[in-house]
Amino acid sequence: MSSERLIYLPLGGAGEIGMNAYVYGYGKPGKERLILVDLGVAFPDMDSSPGVDLIFADISWLRERADRLEAVFVTHAHEDHVGAVALCYEALGAPVYARAFTANIARAKMEERGQSPDVVRTVSAWPEQVEAGPFTVGFLPVSHSIPESAGLVIDTPAGRVVHSGDFKLDPDPVVGEPFDPDLWAEVGKPGVKALVCDSTNVFSSHPGRSESEVGPEITKLVANATGMVVATTFASNVARVKTLAEAGHRAGRSVVLLGRAMRRMIEAATETGILDGFPRVISAEEAADMPRERLMLIVTGSQGERRAASAQLARGKYRGLEVKEGDLFLFSSKTIPGNERGVIRVINQFSEKGVDVVDDSSGLYHVSGHANRPDLERVHALIDPQMVIPMHGEHRHLREHAKLAEAGGRASIVAVNGMMLDLTGKAPTVVDYIESGRTYLDGTVKIGALDGIVRDRIRMALNGHVTVTVILDEEDEPLGEPWCDTIGLPEIGSSRAALVDILEEDLNQFLMRAEAKTLRDDDKIEEALRRIVRQTSQNEIGKKPEVTVVVSRMR
Template sequence: MSSDRLIYLPLGGAGEIGMNAYIYGYGKPGKERLILVDLGVTFPDMDGTPGVDLILPDIGWLAEHRDQLEAVFITHAHEDHVGAVAHYYNQLGAPIYARAFTANIARRKMSEFGHPERAVQTVSPWPEFTEAGPFKVGFIPISHSIPESSGLVIDSPEGRVIHTGDFKLDENPVVGEPFDRALWEEISAPGVKALICDSTNVFSPLAGRSESSVGPEIEKLVAGSKGMFVCTTFASNVARVKTLAEAGERAGRSICLMGRAMRQMIEASVETGVLKGFPKTVSPEDAKGIPRENLMLIVTGSQGERRAASAQLANGKYQGITLKEGDTFLFSSKTIPGNERGVIRIMNQFSEMGVDVVDDSSGLYHVSGHANRPDLEAMHKLVQPQILIPMHGEHRHLREHVKLAKSNRLNGFLAVNGMMIDLSGNKPNVAEYIETGRTYLDGSVKVGALDGIVRDRIRMALNGHVMVNVILDENDDPLGDPWCEIMGLAETGHSRAPLVDVLEEDLSQFLGRAGDRTLADDDKLEEGLRKIARQSTQTEIGKRPEVTVVISRMAL
């Protein structure tokens, strides 16, 4: 009996939506040859991660085992699947495999970081395979909300695993490949040990709608609009961007794309041949000279991003264009949970301008790129795996997906980030628990989520900051009184005296009472000054601020 094993280890995306990173390995325990499927990011919010630019998966375990890593395979070009490849290339160094469109996007990211573009290799879809150590990996076309999405067939000596990636069952997706039921039956026919399956829409009870179903409704809306028509969607949803542009063209409007991500996605789609017949566009400079009723803008910022085109227009002007009363703004997108506040803020700003805002509450102008519950059941029946492991979902999604699998008499197994699963034999088992978490891209550096940097930033934002300065002479006697500087705190409190004056008086009294041992010991002195500053601020204004103490001593 072989002592080799087949393992599955999610580092991101299992217990959350976004930041996908999944390891597969085969070999002797601890010495498995590894492949990584997807390496994505998720996005910060001002409440929990203020000032952070991006959130990346913690790849510490994988970096320690980089000599065992054969390759990285990217299923599609959404940021939560490809966004971290350039950030981590130096730490991993493995070749990256993707289909043409995804490879184009990945190379652009690598180029921005000065990494060799040749590290990203373009592969053809099924029936071609890429060999990576003990694995043979094939890309299986599947429909999603971005061109050339693929599931993966991962063959190992222990059997076949199918990793669906993000998917929906759309036989008419407008741009990209339709769902091919016969192809999926073919790859499933030899028998599938494990299906690692998208769980995003497991709670949606109705069968998913085709991307092609939104076109006629969007055309009606555009045709009936009088002023300028502006719309936003996910820049990566090339099919939707094309649908919007065609609706504008049929209504006799000139089309202008605004936002770097929007232009990049269309350029990559044209360069790789996945997009043909896109309507002619005009530049923002030329758009300024076109009558409002003859102009359509397709802009970035469907999720309320502060620096995107939608937010800039809501703030007043973007690239010389201003919205006015009688214009229409369409959100042809679903608001991702957590982004509601930013989107609603923009909607209200437009409303104050007199702009008519249309969202997807009617269900007419957007369809999801993920499989709904009936579609997941259809995939289960099509593949008929020995084991089903949900991925790409919050814990509640994964748990519900396991229940759904078991109701269909499948062996469902719940695995979250850091849980290494042994897929060998007839039953999955937890082999080990790996410490996982998040890494923050903070400016130009990466910091650990547990390093305390963002925690301190939040505490300062909530409680304000006091800096206390003290000078002592060579005999450890104070030279003058301490002085304070405050930030983010009210200037006066209950006593109606300036807060700084109150703090400096209380701190001066503390120094006058302090004994020689305290004055000679920086740690004890700092602790005492900090305590007094917090207590006094709490009494005056009801806040316990973060306190920085600077002690300067005169040289002997």
């Protein structure tokens, strides 16, 4: 029996939606040659990661084994799959393979981060394959909400693995390749050991709808509008952007694209030859001189992002354009869980301006880019894998998908980030647990989730901050009284006196009574002063703030 094994290790994207990063390895235990599938980001929120720019998987385990990493394969150009490629390239150093549209986006990201775009290599769709150590990898075209998405056919000495990527079964996706059941069946014909599969919509019991179904409804909505029409969708959903632009064009409106990401995606789709016939667009400056009822704005910000075009229009003007009473705003998108607050804020701001807001609660103006439960069952049957490993979903999605696979007679397991599986046998088995976590891009610096920086930032936001300054003379005696500076705290406490005055009085009382031994020890002074500030604040305002003590000595 061979001592070599085939392993699967999710570092991100298993047990969550976003931040995808999946490792495959083959070889003797502890010496496997490795490939990485996707390297994406998640986006921060003010509750859990204030001030952070991006979040991506902790790749420490992979970085320590970078000499064994053969390649990185990117399934598609959504940020949660490609967004961290440039951020992590220096640590990993492996070539990056992707289809043309995704490669175009990835190269731009490399250039933005000062990396060479030449490390990103373009690969054609199946049956073309790439040799990467013991792996042979091909890109299997799939439908999704961004062009040129792909699953991966990963051939190994232990058998074939199909990594689905994000996908849906769409016979008419408007832009990109339709679902090809014959191709999937062909891929499954030699036998598939494991299907590692998207689980996002496993709870949706009806078959998925085609992107082409939303076009007539959007066209009807825009044709009946009387004021200016503004629509938002995911910038990466090139097919939807095209559908919106065509609806505006048919209604005799001039089309304006607002938002850098929106323009970048359309440019990339055009440059790589997957988008043609896009209606003529005009600039914001040209639009400012046109009648409002002749305009159709397609803007970024479908998730309520504060800096995106939608939010800026909701607050006031953007690029000289302004929405007014009687205008129509369309959310041609689904709100991602966690983004509800930002979206509702934008909707209310538009409502205050008298703008009519249409969202997707009717299901008419958006379709998902992920396979629903009947679609997953169909794919299971088409390629007939020995085992199904659910990925790309929260734990509840993975668990439900595993049940679905087992109900069909296929081995399955719930594998979350950091859980290493051996796929060599007839059923997946857990062989190791890896420390997995998150890395934050905070400004221009990468910090670990356990570094305490974001935790301290949250604690300051919740509790406020007090800086205490003490000066001691050459004899280790206080030189004057200590003083305090507060941030994020009320000025007046329960005793109706100024909080700063009460703090300074209590601190001074301590210093006047402190023993010489204490006054000679900075650590003891800091500990005591911090305790006094927190206790006094608790008594006065019901909070224990974060405290910084500065001890200066005259020498």
